[in-house]
Amino acid sequence: MSLWEYANPTRFMRVTGAALPWLWALTALCLAVGLTWGFFFTPDDFRQGSTVKIIYLHVPSALMGINAWLMMLVTSLIWLIRRHHVSALAAKAAAPVGATFTLIALATGALWGQPMWGTWWEWDPRLTSFLVLFLFYLGYMALWAAIEDPDTAADLTSVLCLVGSVFAILSRYALVFWNQGLHQGASLSLDAEENVHDVFWYPLLVCIAGFVLLFVALVFLRTRTEIRARRIKALETRARMSAA
C-alpha cells in the first residue's frame, strides 16, 4: 500500500474516522498522566524552584509549534508538486493548532521568564524568531481566509509556508547560530549529557507524547472538517449550475 493512497479523500476519511477515537483516548491518557506526574509528583529545581513545573507545558508546546510548521511545509510541498487536495487541506487544518501551541510557548515562556530573568520579554534571537513564527501563522491563516478560490489560496499559502520555514528552523537553532541571549540551551537532545535530570525527563517525555497525539488528533479532525466543507462547496456549485 502506498502513502499516496491517503491523498484519496474517501480513504483518508475512512482511516482517520477509525483512528480518531483511539487517538483521543491516548491523548487524554498521556496528558493526564504526564501533567499530573509533572505537577504533583516532581520536586522543585534547586535553582528555579517550583517554576520548573512550567517545563511540562513550555517545552512540548514549543516543540509542536515548530514541528507543526514543518508538517505544513511537507504537506505544502506535496500540494505544490503533486497537487493532492488533502495535503493542502491538512496544512490549512494544522495552522490554527500550530498557532495555539506557539502562543502557549510564548505565554508560558513569559510567565517563566519573569521570575527567573526578571523580564517578561527580551529581544533574544530565539524568542524573537519564535514571535516571528507566530506572526507567520497568523499571516498564513489570514491568507487562506482572504482568497476565494481554494486552489489559488493553497498555492499562495504554500509559498508563504516555504518562506516561514526559515523562522521555524531559526527558532529551533537560533541559539546555535548566534550563541547569545537569555534563553538556555536545549532541554532535550539526543546527546544525553544535555538532557534535564531523569526526575523531570520522564514526565516531560509523557507530556511531549500527549502534545504530539493532541496535534495529530486535532489535525485529523480539522482536515476531515475541511474535506466536508469542500464537498459542501462542490455540491452548492453543482446545484447552482444545474439551476442556471
Place this chain on the structure above:
Amino acid sequence: MMPDLGKYALWVLSAYGVSIALLATITVLSILQSRRTRRALQAMEAGRKTGQGESARSATPGTVKEAANG
C-alpha cells in the same frame, strides 16, 4: 494534595491556567466546527437525494438546489 509552589505559585498556576484554557478552546472549537460541517453536509446530501428523486420524476430543474438549501 496541592504541592507547595512557594513564592512562584502565581507564575506556575498562571502558566497552567493559560495553557489548559488555550488547549481546551482549540479542541472545543474544532469539535463544534466538525459537528456543524458534518450536519450541514448530511442535510445537503439527504436533500440532494430527495431532489434527484423528485427531479427524476418531474424533470424540474433547480430542485437539487432547493432541497439542499432546505
